[in-house]
Amino acid sequence: MTMCLVVMGVSGSGKTTVAEGLASRLAWPVAEGDRFHPAANIAKMESGLPLDDEDRAPWLRSIRDWIGERAAAGQNAVVTCSALKRSYRDLLRGVDASVRFVHLSGAGAVIAERLGARSGHFMPPRLLDSQFGDLEPLESGEAGITADVGAEPEEIIAHVLERLGLQGRAAT
Numbered sequence: 135m136t137m138c139l140v141v142m143g144v145s146g147s148g149k150t151t152v153a154e155g156l157a158s159r160l161a162w163p164v165a166e167g168d169r170f171h172p173a174a175n176i177a178k179m180e181s182g183l184p185l186d187d188e189d190r191a192p193w194l195r196s197i198r199d200w201i202g203e204r205a206a207a208g209q210n211a212v213v214t215c216s217a218l219k220r221s222y223r224d225l226l227r228g229v230d231a232s233v234r235f236v237h238l239s240g241a242g243a244v245i246a247e248r249l250g251a252r253s254g255h256f257m258p259p260r261l262l263d264s265q266f267g268d269l270e271p272l273e274s275g276e277a278g279i280t281a282d283v284g285a286e287p288e289e290i291i292a293h294v295l296e297r298l299g300l301q302g303r304a305a306t
């Protein structure tokens with residue numbers, strides 16, 4: 135069975151950096167979950183309004199469908215997705231693949247600082263509190279691990295590969 139790693143967490147937690155590093159080490163295709171957002175979602179966030187479950191539903195289905203397409207093609211893959219709630223993760227698991235979550239977790243102050251230093255992204259820092267409010271950490275029985283964002287990206291990537299028992303190419 136194919137595998138998909140969903141790198142999850144609030145905005146600014148380092149999902150893209152870690153996902154790209156994992157995909158590079160594993161030689162798996164990677165997708166940036168933000169690219170699956172409908173234009174209405176992006177406009178809503180840019181205006182400073184948080185997304186609700188109804189807003190997120192088509193976005194999550196698009197990511198799930200991408201995972202399913204990779205699985206049907208026999209490809210392992212990596213994708214970023216905030217996947218803040220258990221119900222969202224349940225939806226993403228609704229494919230014929232082994233979906234494992236990598237929850238990037240850290241102190242709100244650390245993530246807020248990173249988010250504030252980021253430019254060119256539609257997610258304004260003032261929405262971070264709403265994401266933390268929605269966040270439901272991985273529960274026992276959910277396939278995945280939690281990694282602390284306080285480490286350097288390469289350390290996080292190595293930790294994830296080790297904890298999930300995946301063999302990646304040596305870091306360069």
